Amino acid sequence: MSNSFKMVAKTLFGFEEVLARELRNLGAERVEIGNRMVSFYGDTGFMYKANLCLRTAIKILKPIASGRVRNEKDLYTFIQSIRWQEYLAIEDTFAIHATVNSTIFTHSHFISLKTKDAIVDQFRERTGERPSIDLDHPDLSLDVHIQGDLCTLSLDSSGGSLHHRGYRTATNIAPINEVLAAGLLLLSGWDGQCDFLDPMCGSGTMAIEAAMIACNIPANLNRKEFAFEKWLDWDMDLFEKIEESCLNKTRDFRYSIVGMDKEYSAVRKANVNVENANLTDFIKIKEGDFFESVKEIEGPLHMVFNPPYDERLEINISEFYSKIGDTLKRNYSNTNAWFITGNLESLKYVGLRPSRKIKVFNGKLEGKLVKYEMYAGSKRTKFQK
The missing domain is CATH 3.30.2130.30 (VC0802-like)
Structure with missing residues (x-):
């Protein structure tokens, strides 16, 4: 170079x-x-x-x-x-x-x-x-x-933080940072080679980042500007060539990406953000309660989500995380389920043994990204305590 x-x-x-x-x-x-x-x-x-x-x-x-x-x-x-x-x-x-x-x-x-x-x-x-x-x-x-x-x-050369992708105009309480969402997806091994579900999608950030990874869409394609555009040596022609070259490397995606939330207001905001990102052809946002849901596909499912914990919303930690484990056991066989939590005590209520734990930070709060492998048939309870 x-x-x-x-x-x-x-x-x-x-x-x-x-x-x-x-x-x-x-x-x-x-x-x-x-x-x-x-x-x-x-x-x-x-x-x-x-x-x-x-x-x-x-x-x-x-x-x-x-x-x-x-x-x-x-x-x-x-x-x-x-x-x-x-x-x-x-x-x-x-x-x-x-x-x-x-x-x-x-x-x-x-x-x-x-x-x-x-x-x-x-x-x-x-x-x-x-x-x-x-x-x-x-x-x-x-x-x-x-x-x-x-x-x-x-x-x-960036200006404002690169987590400001440009697509998110509607948010809920404590929305996940776009860089954090993308990092969690990449740490989970998400590569777009199966169906994807975020069962607690909030404003849709995880689903949008998942779609951009799956389709190899540049992360900051929707961003309004970068700091280097005001530099004295700014080369607009070069930038447009780079952008065109990156767009030529996007790829098809033949699986489904679904975001689900039980709050209608979250679903509405998520749909706005999906539309802003020009990803309506790849993402379906629907209203629904994860704890009352069942897996809707036969093949493997990749799940990454950011459940609430007591730093953000008042919930009964033991009951809520117990329901996460029960729902995964009952209704989501053949699923790799990943989620992040800033409440490390909450994991003991899930009732499943995680196959991986990765230390991460959500802002200044230390957390864990955990993986639960839900097998079909007799292997279904392999990771239960």
Whole structure:
């Protein structure tokens, strides 16, 4: 890959391996896994493609400079050493996001202010004018990361978090993050090779992400904009070629994807989001109570869902999770059932032994993604306690 440069894809805890696999499949070079991030190399076209296609990335950063900073003066000098006219015009706006893990610097807001001062002072000294700050819709988003005494300054090529796919306009209480949903699906091994059910679908995010994986539709196809579209070197023709190439790699899906919820309001909102994602041909949303449902197909079924727990809704944990186990045992043979919970105590009420447990985080709340293998016939109760 010619003209390659280093980039960093940020992600949620537990999805680093999944993201690294996504990057390798896209064609990234020199992929290295870190903590909640994966570094890689690619050219400008690949940066566009990474933003468009990656399902488990939150942001794609392009580092442009790094240096040792041991005090406030070092930081100011380091920021001033960058030729900012290569990235910003006088009439442009910019914003700075800083993260600090250091005994030397302890306040991220202070780092943002000193970075801003160094940038605007450089413009004033050279032109007598300065670009302005815009925290909501900047022309350039900057990321400053200080680890110990090492300061890395990056351009944020994504802008808003990549979990903002662009299709979800209607939500319920505590909707699942789109990146989290996609990550759970990929961790579960979902590849679109059988029927799929989310029996507690809420606003439909899991079903939509499942359909996009099954059809190999770029994750952020419906997103309104990326930050790199405002960069001075923005190449619209290249981006359109990348987008067309990705769309040419979509695939047919011959199974069913169903989202079910007992609340009519959730079903209505899910249908709006499915329509926004242009996936009505692939997803059926229906009203129904999982605890009164039965498996409607004969073949294997892949199930991934996000049941409520006491952090979000007032429910009787023991009764609710016992019903999950009973419903799976009675009515869902030949099913791989996965769900996430932030209430680890709830799992003991399911009455089944999970074949896998994967540590994940829903926001700051630690949880588990668990798998229950429901066999047909005599193997049906194999994983019962």
